[in-house]
Amino acid sequence: MLSLEDVVGALNSKELQRKNEQKEQTCESLVVRGRTEKRDQRNKNRSRSKSKNWKKIKCFYCHEEGHIRRLCPKRKREAKEKDTTNGDVAVVEEGYESGDVLVVATKNFDKQCVSFFTLSEFPLKQFVKMARSALHEVSDTGAFMRTASTFRNFISRDLNSQFPAESGRYHLYISYACPWASRCLAYLKIKGLEKAITFTSVKPIWARTKESDEHMGWIFPASDTEEPGAEPDPLIGAKSIRDLYEFASTNYSGKYTVPVLWDKKLRTIVNNESSEIIRMLNTEFNDIAENAAIDLYPPEMRDQIEETNEWVYLGINNGVYRCGFATKQGPYEEAARQLYEALDKCEEILGKQRYICGNRLTEADIRLFVTIIRFDEVYAVHFKCNKKLLREYPNLFNYLKDIYQIPGMSSTVNMQHIKRHYYGSHPSINRYGIIPLGPDINYSSPHDRERFPA
DSSP: OOOHHHHHHHHHHHHHHHHHHHHHHHHHHHHHHHHHHHHHHHHHHHHHHHHHEEEEEEEETTOOOOEEEEEEHHHHHHHHHTTTOOOEEEEOOBOOOOOOOEEESSSSSSSSSSSETTTTSSOHHHHHHHOOGGGGGEEEEEEEOOOOOBBBBOOOOOOSSSSSTTTTTTTEETTTTHHHHHHHHHHHHHTTTTSSSEEEEOOOEEHHHOOTOOOOEEEOOOOOSSSTOOOOOSSOOSSSHHHHHHOOTOOOOOOOOOOEEEETTTTTEEOOOHHHHHHHHHHTTTTTTTTTTSSSSSSHHHHHHHHHHHHHHHIIIIIHHHHHOOHHHHHHHHHHHHHHHHHHHHHHHTTSSSSSTSSSHHHHHHHHHHHTTTTIIIHHTTTTSSSSOGGGGGHHHHHHHHHHTSHHHGGGHHHHHHHHHHHHHTTTTTTTTTOOOOOOOOTTTTOSSSSSSS
């Protein structure tokens, strides 16, 4: 039998254990509460940091919307120690000083993509001027996806239509650098429409289109002498192509692209889709065209032209962009595979006939030409299309020179504008905007295409 002392001792022991357990629970509660308070304070500070110190931008590395801010000296040292400098992040706003270390982080900025770079290594002015590119059209899978044009009105020979084909009424805005715009300029030259339809070229390198935001795009020079080959806007005094779009539609929210076919009378955009503009120029202005007899889309060849246009667009015209703007290895390799399959197909076809659809020049040739004229000079390097150069294809290369030497075509090719645009307007691809010196190909040299009947 237990003694009284044993019972009292046991009770005291249980009471002591209970008190100890209470004390432990209290301590644990305090620790948890302390952690919670610290976490809440950290989140509060982070929220305050976001609202006051962070500016929303888009990370050029992972293409997620993120923020940018200065780092404190401690974080500056950490950033340098991590050695994660990434110059692909090319959106820098004025107000930062040389030597500031900036951090760009995505929505989940405490994990995933975090990029550091120092302004002393990347000049501020260069980054303010250099442009955001068509990378805005990259899907989550890393593949380039081109969006459709938006102004799709049609000029008609019918004088009672909204947009009748009248001499002097329309103006074409182009960039010599843009292959899609160059299609339209080629039609002006081939059809003899320079007197009926005026045109203006923008500057080759993208720049800020407004002071109120970060958009970079096509701009006009301030004078005729500022940029050889480019002119100020002669119609509404626009400073940029963006101004034309916003003048034509105050609620416009799409891309600001060239070509733009402008109606001087109604002061609006008629069409900005190159494939439709060239069809208008081919037929609707024949009553005033100097070369009305030239038909680049003859009825008897339309099915063949459409079929050719489809695989040339997918594999070559848009294919080079799919290579250049891909952000993952898989989509790049797939685009490159399709590109070289299409080029091989062209080489085989052109070994049997003078032009891509037979022995007659057609729309399909113009659409192919504007891409392959840029291939060795730009796409092979800038867009990583280097498996085989165009001049390594004997039939394609001679075909290219043949088209280039058609009267008027050489004037549509401004290689300085072409190279300066691509190498100077895509900082996520070419960080420092350095323009390669070569290869300076002579497209006026003799070709062998006369061996086929015309």
